[in-house]
Amino acid sequence: MKKLAQKLIKNHSLSEAEYELLIKNRTPEIAEILQNEAVRLRKQVYGNEVFLRGLIEISNYCKNGCYYCGINCANKECNRYRLTEDEILNCAIEGYKIGFRTIVLQGGEDNCFTDEVVCDIIRKIKKNCPETAITLSLGERTKESYQKLYEAGADRYLLRHETADKTHYERLHPEKMSFENRMNCLKNLKEIGFATGCGFMVGSPYQTEENLAKDLKFIEEFQPQMCGIGPFIPQKNTIFANEEKGTAELTTYLLSIIRIIKPNILLPATTALNTIEEDGRVMGILAGANVIMPNLSPKTAREKYNLYDGKAITGEESAEEVKKLEKTMEKIGYKVVYKRGDMREYRKEDENGSI
Ligand code: 5AD
Numbered sequence: 001m002k003k004l005a006q007k008l009i010k011n012h013s014l015s016e017a018e019y020e021l022l023i024k025n026r027t028p029e030i031a032e033i034l035q036n037e038a039v040r041l042r043k044q045v046y047g048n049e050v051f052l053r054g055l056i057e058i059s060n061y062c063k064n065g066c067y068y069c070g071i072n073c074a075n076k077e078c079n080r081y082r083l084t085e086d087e088i089l090n091c092a093i094e095g096y097k098i099g100f101r102t103i104v105l106q107g108g109e110d111n112c113f114t115d116e117v118v119c120d121i122i123r124k125i126k127k128n129c130p131e132t133a134i135t136l137s138l139g140e141r142t143k144e145s146y147q148k149l150y151e152a153g154a155d156r157y158l159l160r161h162e163t164a165d166k167t168h169y170e171r172l173h174p175e176k177m178s179f180e181n182r183m184n185c186l187k188n189l190k191e192i193g194f195a196t197g198c199g200f201m202v203g204s205p206y207q208t209e210e211n212l213a214k215d216l217k218f219i220e221e222f223q224p225q226m227c228g229i230g231p232f233i234p235q236k237n238t239i240f241a242n243e244e245k246g247t248a249e250l251t252t253y254l255l256s257i258i259r260i261i262k263p264n265i266l267l268p269a270t271t272a273l274n275t276i277e278e279d280g281r282v283m284g285i286l287a288g289a290n291v292i293m294p295n296l297s298p299k300t301a302r303e304k305y306n307l308y309d310g311k312a313i314t315g316e317e318s319a320e321e322v323k324k325l326e327k328t329m330e331k332i333g334y335k336v337v338y339k340r341g342d343m344r345e346y347r348k349e350d351e352n353g354s355i
Helices: 002-011 016-024 028-046 085-098 115-128 143-151 166-172 179-192 209-222 248-261 271-276 280-287 299-304 318-331 348-352
Strands: 049-052 054-059 102-107 133-137 156-158 195-202 226-231 335-337
Touching (some): 002 016, 028 280, 102 115, 102 156, 115 143, 143 179, 156 226, 166 179, 226 248, 226 271, 248 271
Parallel strands (some): 156 195
C-alpha cells in the first residue's frame, strides 16, 4: 500500500484499479503519508493562504428530483423562496464590503432565473463590486445559455458530476436526468472558458469504492480548476432519509488524494464536512483544502436552503463569522486572504529549483 501511495505522489496518477485499492486498503499510516504530501503541495502552490468565497443561495426552487437532495421538486415540505435581484445584489455588496472578492451564486434549477435575469445580476455585481470573480452554481443549462452567462462576465462555474459511474448516477437521479448530459455540461463549460468545478458526495447511497475510484480517475482526466466534495448527509424528506451518512475520515482522505492528483486545484473544505464535524473546516484545510465558502445569504434563506439535515448555520453576521474564521485559521498556521483567489500554476520542475 505504501508503494501505491508513493506511486501516486510521484506520478499524480494511478489506474482506476489502483485508486480502488488505495481506498479499500487505507490505514491511518497511509492517510498520514498522503495528508503530509497534500499539505506540502498545497503550501508549494498557495503558501499558507486560504481563499474565501461568499456564497449566496439565490433560490431553493428546483425542477429536478435528485433523490438525495432536500430541495428536490418532489419535496412538498420544503419551504420555497427565491431572492429578488436587489436582494442578491445587496448580499454581494455586503460581502464586498467585508472583503470578499469571489461571489458564488448557487441555486436549484429554477426557471425564473432565465439567462436574461442571471446576466443582468452578473453585470450589476461586476459594476458594483470591481475586481470580484463571479462563480455560478445553477445546474444544467444549454451550451448557449452557459455562453451568454460567460459573456456577461461570469468567471467560474460549479457543477458537481455527483458520480462518474453511469449506473450509480442512475440510482441517485430520476430517469429524466442523464449522466451523459451532466458530463456534457461539464465539457461545455470548460470549452467556453469557465474555470470549471466538478465534485461528488462521499458515502452517497449505493456508492462503492469502485465508484470513488472512477471519480478520482475522472478528476485526473478532466483536470477541473475546482472540485467540491463533502459527505452525503440524509435529509428527512427524501427517499434516502434513513441512509447512512458519509464520514469525515473518508472525505479528508479523498481531499488529500485529490490535492496530490492536481496540486494547484481549488479545493474547498465544504459546509457538509463542517456539518458532520464541528471543526470540519479545519480538518478539510489540514487534509489539503485551500478554500472556504462562508454563507452570505440572508438568514431566512439560509434556513430554507436545506439540501441536507442539520446544515451548519451560524447565527452570526457574515462579518463576525469571517473574523472568527481568520482566528481559527491563524491558530493552525493559515491566513485567510481577501483576493479573487484564481487557480495558480503548478510546475513540478520548481521542486528541483530549476524551471
Ligand atoms: N448531502 C450532502 N450533499 C448534498 N448535496 C445535495 N444533497 C446533499 C445531501 N443530502 C450536494 C450535491 C449538490 C450540491 C449543491 O450539494 O452534491 O451538487
